[in-house]
Amino acid sequence: MDIIAAKRDHRRLTDTQIDWVIDAYTRGVVAEEQMAALAMAVYLNGLDRAETSRWTAAMVNSGTTLDFSDLGKATTDKHSTGGVGDKITLALTPLVASFGVAVPQLSGRGLGHTGGTLDKLESISGWSAQLTPAQMRAVLYRVGGVICAAGADLAPADRRLYALRDVTGTVESVPLIASSIMSKKIAEGTSSLVLDVKVGSGAFMKTREDARLLAETMVAIGQDAGLRTTALLTDMTRPLGRTIGNALEVREAVEVLAGGGPADVVELTVALAREMLTLAGLPDADPATALADGSAMDSWRAMIAAQGGDPDAALPTASCTHDVVADRDGYLVRADALGFGVASWRLGAGRARKEDPVQAAAGIELPVVVGEPVRAGQTLFTLHTDEPARLDRALAALDGAWKVAPGDSGEPPAARESVILERIGG
Ligand code: URA
Numbered sequence: 001m002d003i004i005a006a007k008r009d010h011r012r013l014t015d016t017q018i019d020w021v022i023d024a025y026t027r028g029v030v031a032e033e034q035m036a037a038l039a040m041a042v043y044l045n046g047l048d049r050a051e052t053s054r055w056t057a058a059m060v061n062s063g064t065t066l067d068f069s070d071l072g073k074a075t076t077d078k079h080s081t082g083g084v085g086d087k088i089t090l091a092l093t094p095l096v097a098s099f100g101v102a103v104p105q106l107s108g109r110g111l112g113h114t115g116g117t118l119d120k121l122e123s124i125s126g127w128s129a130q131l132t133p134a135q136m137r138a139v140l141y142r143v144g145g146v147i148c149a150a151g152a153d154l155a156p157a158d159r160r161l162y163a164l165r166d167v168t169g170t171v172e173s174v175p176l177i178a179s180s181i182m183s184k185k186i187a188e189g190t191s192s193l194v195l196d197v198k199v200g201s202g203a204f205m206k207t208r209e210d211a212r213l214l215a216e217t218m219v220a221i222g223q224d225a226g227l228r229t230t231a232l233l234t235d236m237t238r239p240l241g242r243t244i245g246n247a248l249e250v251r252e253a254v255e256v257l258a259g260g261g262p263a264d265v266v267e268l269t270v271a272l273a274r275e276m277l278t279l280a281g282l283p284d285a286d287p288a289t290a291l292a293d294g295s296a297m298d299s300w301r302a303m304i305a306a307q308g309g310d311p312d313a314a315l316p317t318a319s320c321t322h323d324v325v326a327d328r329d330g331y332l333v334r335a336d337a338l339g340f341g342v343a344s345w346r347l348g349a350g351r352a353r354k355e356d357p358v359q360a361a362a363g364i365e366l367p368v369v370v371g372e373p374v375r376a377g378q379t380l381f382t383l384h385t386d387e388p389a390r391l392d393r394a395l396a397a398l399d400g401a402w403k404v405a406p407g408d409s410g411e412p413p414a415a416r417e418s419v420i421l422e423r424i425g426g
Helices: 002-008 015-026 032-045 049-060 088-097 117-121 133-142 156-166 174-187 208-224 246-257 263-279 287-292 295-306 337-349 388-398
Strands: 077-080 103-107 145-149 192-199 228-235 320-325 330-335 363-365 379-385 402-405 420-425
Touching: 002 015, 002 032, 015 032, 015 049, 015 156, 032 156, 032 174, 049 156, 049 174, 049 208, 077 088, 077 103, 077 174, 077 263, 088 103, 088 117, 088 145, 088 246, 088 263, 088 287, 088 295, 103 117, 103 133, 117 145, 117 246, 133 145, 133 295, 145 295, 156 174, 174 208, 192 208, 192 263, 208 228, 208 420, 228 263, 246 263, 246 295, 246 363, 263 287, 263 420, 287 295, 320 388, 330 337, 337 363, 337 379, 337 388, 379 388, 379 402
Parallel strands: 077 192, 103 145, 192 228
Antiparallel strands: 228 420, 320 379, 330 402, 363 379
16 A cells, blocks of 8 residues: 555655565455556556666566577567557568577467457468477577467566556556566567557557657666667558458568568568667668568568468458449548558457457458559458458448548648658667
8 A cells, every 4th residue: 555655646666666566466465456556546647767667677577587598599579569450570570580580579469450460370271379488499499580479477467467457547658558568578588679669540659759758668668678679650540551450461471571562561671670680780681682582481481380380371361352442533542540440350350358259361451552543433442351240330430531532632642751750769
């Protein structure tokens, strides 16, 4: 109660108080209602830099930590705060690994309108997210890139606290979000980290200022923990690339690995790879070359096969598709990320509760993206699902989420100049 009262009354928490409360909560000594009160006090009154770093360290220390320092390779990783059509990890991990750097990527599943990397990869026949720490180490050593599920013993305090925040209105707190994300990345044992902090309607952070604050807070936590960390703020006002949904996004990531793919996905993949390779001691490495010459693709195939997947297997396709067509000539001037994310979720690509299944083939293809010209009758978007009953609700989510304006309307086509808005740290 002293700790709750201290934060309620705007006082700093001491290191001892933070260590004790996180440890006691993990052991079940601090009750859920007490931790809920403390989370609300933190939500309202904040944590300063030293408190946030200590809070993060306490959550790291609540469980086991992985250590790859004896692997004989530099380690680096990327974390995205989540967006719509964000399939970047899929191509980025094998791309960076193709330079001899180890990428120990512990990923999650999707919840709500943002997808999860593990759900996407599970659309590949045979691929498994469940690796023991020994298996993970073996794949890292042999292949360089590994993407798998975090064990329950990794930052267990965060697991409990996140579930509690979710039902107590305390998720949207910068120190709590930053410490939650960073505790998992620090425990994962990478020695450097690049953060992709999304900004816009489809992202956690809706404004540039909020995203910058979150990025700066995470970079500071990384520095305080001895983890070389940088961040990019990137646009999430519209979907990334031309696909949303699990198997559809895998298909697009493979296009990028084959040297093609949408310009924004390629730009972000290459930029994040440069950041990661620089942090891993290879500032002169050229990721674009590895996409063009097939070495990133070789690395992808080895990574998928090492986790039981068949990189040559056909990806699942949906039994039902529905086209949305343009009713006039003009330009696509708007495609709102949140509307498209919710529509894809309703088609079956995402889940509402942690235990729900997802459809591998559900999602949306976007043959036209913002800034491109369209003709009346042309397909703008194709909705995919295995359950036709889901179409109406998905179409309702798209209502008002996009706009075609005639070329003479004076409304600019607004093609995206760069998906990268700002770089922080380093
Ligand atoms: N993602 C996390 O892992 N934690 C948060 O608090 C928010 C998003």
